[in-house]
Amino acid sequence: MAEYQIQTRCVQAGYTPKNGEPRVLPISQSTTYQYDSSAHLADLFDLKVPGDMYTRISNPTTNAVEAKIASLEGGVGALCTASGQSAIMIALLNIAKQGDNFVSVSTIYGGTINLFAVTLARYGIEVRFVEPGASAGEIEAQIDERTRAIYGETIANPALTVLDFDKFAGVAKKHGIPFIVDNTFATPIFCRPFEHGADIVIHSTSKYMDGHATVLGGVIVDSGKFRWDNGKFPELTQPDESYHGVVYTRDFGDAAYITKARVQLMRDIGATPSPMSSFLLNMNLETLHLRMPRHAENALKVAQFLAGCDQISWVNYPKLPSSPDYALAERYLPDGACGVVSYGIKGGREAAMRFMDALKLARIVVHVADARTSVLHPASTTHRQLTDQQLVEAGITPDLIRMSVGIEHVDDIIADIQQALQAL
Numbered sequence: 001m002a003e004y005q006i007q008t009r010c011v012q013a014g015y016t017p018k019n020g021e022p023r024v025l026p027i028s029q030s031t032t033y034q035y036d037s038s039a040h041l042a043d044l045f046d047l048k049v050p051g052d053m054y055t056r057i058s059n060p061t062t063n064a065v066e067a068k069i070a071s072l073e074g075g076v077g078a079l080c081t082a083s084g085q086s087a088i089m090i091a092l093l094n095i096a097k098q099g100d101n102f103v104s105v106s107t108i109y110g111g112t113i114n115l116f117a118v119t120l121a122r123y124g125i126e127v128r129f130v131e132p133g134a135s136a137g138e139i140e141a142q143i144d145e146r147t148r149a150i151y152g153e154t155i156a157n158p159a160l161t162v163l164d165f166d167k168f169a170g171v172a173k174k175h176g177i178p179f180i181v182d183n184t185f186a187t188p189i190f191c192r193p194f195e196h197g198a199d200i201v202i203h204s205t206s207k208y209m210d211g212h213a214t215v216l217g218g219v220i221v222d223s224g225k226f227r228w229d230n231g232k233f234p235e236l237t238q239p240d241e242s243y244h245g246v247v248y249t250r251d252f253g254d255a256a257y258i259t260k261a262r263v264q265l266m267r268d269i270g271a272t273p274s275p276m277s278s279f280l281l282n283m284n285l286e287t288l289h290l291r292m293p294r295h296a297e298n299a300l301k302v303a304q305f306l307a308g309c310d311q312i313s314w315v316n317y318p319k320l321p322s323s324p325d326y327a328l329a330e331r332y333l334p335d336g337a338c339g340v341v342s343y344g345i346k347g348g349r350e351a352a353m354r355f356m357d358a359l360k361l362a363r364i365v366v367h368v369a370d371a372r373t374s375v376l377h378p379a380s381t382t383h384r385q386l387t388d389q390q391l392v393e394a395g396i397t398p399d400l401i402r403m404s405v406g407i408e409h410v411d412d413i414i415a416d417i418q419q420a421l422q423a424l
């Protein structure tokens with residue numbers, strides 16, 4: 001499938017039926033699989049032969065979606081998870097243990113900040129935040145011999161800062177640590193982080209990949225390019241006693257990281273998507289290449305409209321020339337960014353809430369990145385657990401409204417904003 005365009009791969013990659021088999025990816029609603037011999041099952045348990053053992057670890061429907069997403073991102077393999085949060089947790093636990101640390105860009109999703117700063121910290125894995133605009137030297141100052149990764153979001157939710165790939169990838173490479181990128185908002189339609197030096201990509205597939213606000217999910221994609229044998233990642237290069245001495249780099253080559261994430265961490269943690277969820281995700285991915293350009297086009301028009309409104313104090317959208325990250329967006333997101341626009345209303349927090357209540361087409365929801373236009377006030381909702389200092393670091397002001405522009409007709413979306421501003 002690699003020779004086909006990304007649009008074709010959205011539709012067809014991951015599942016190629018044989019003669020007489022269902023044309024559409026079937027839902028393998030089975031936790032279990034049957035074998036002709038005990039010896040075969042024993043070999044499966046020893047990871048000597050590939051195949052499904054138990055749906056906690058793999059399932060044919062989920063395998064197909066994983067192959068599709070790996071193809072879209074240009075990776076060697078992928079692991080679907082029950083949510084974006086579990087993808088991020090497994091991506092890090094796969095290479096970091098108690099006493100280790102990692103560097104993260106500070107403008108990231110609020111749930112990820114809590115996972116890093118509170119939960120992982122409790123297990124002795126320390127996060128060291130750096131600002132997206134930090135210099136290479138400032139990033140390096142946070143790195144020591146126990147640093148195991150650098151983490152950032154292609155387009156930050158909700159700050160909308162654009163990741164400076166060359167800078168972070170350069171530092172990661174110099175220090176022999178993987179660069180992990182959350183590509184949720186851009187999707188592989190607009191950015192393929194592996195082309196810009198990322199080693200591991202994660203997504204909350206609950207957002208644009210599903211795109212209809214129907215299934216929660218996450219995915220980890222392995223570029224297969226990172227060399228783990230530099231002494232920092234013994235869990236990948238030394239025998240795993242829980243599999244009779246399997247050595248992931250020796251036995252699985254380029255797919256060492258993603259294989260370990262599946263057979264060790266997914267086995268033990270069990271944050272597995274259901275086959276039904278994988279079926280829905282696969283179906284919705286078929287139209288990702290149609291939906292993303294419409295989201296991006298509508299969002300740019302909404303951003304341009306807002307920029308001309310007296311009642312709006314500021315607008316942030318990476319593809320607006322006034323955006324501080326416009327140059328980065330032009331470089332890494334040449335064809336479009338995402339559907340999310342953030343802006344502030346004159347009158348601050350209180351006016352923001354009244355404006356949102358007056359919207360009719362756009363509804364107040366926690367979610368972003370689906371077909372329907374929606375709004376959220378992060379400071380009082382998704383990011384309310386953050387301290388004022390963390391809010392500033394995450395790029396969120398009290399008046400910030402996050403609008404997830406859908407794929408309706410843009411004139412209707414703009415008319416809705418207009419009538420809500422008039423009602424103020």
Ligand SMILES: *Cc1c(COP(=O)(O)O)cnc(C)c1O
Nearest residue numbers: 083084085109157184204206217
């Ligand atoms: C929503 C989101 C997550 C968390 O994903 P869930 O599927 O909600 O667990 C992680 N990263 C980003 C950028 C997100 O927008």
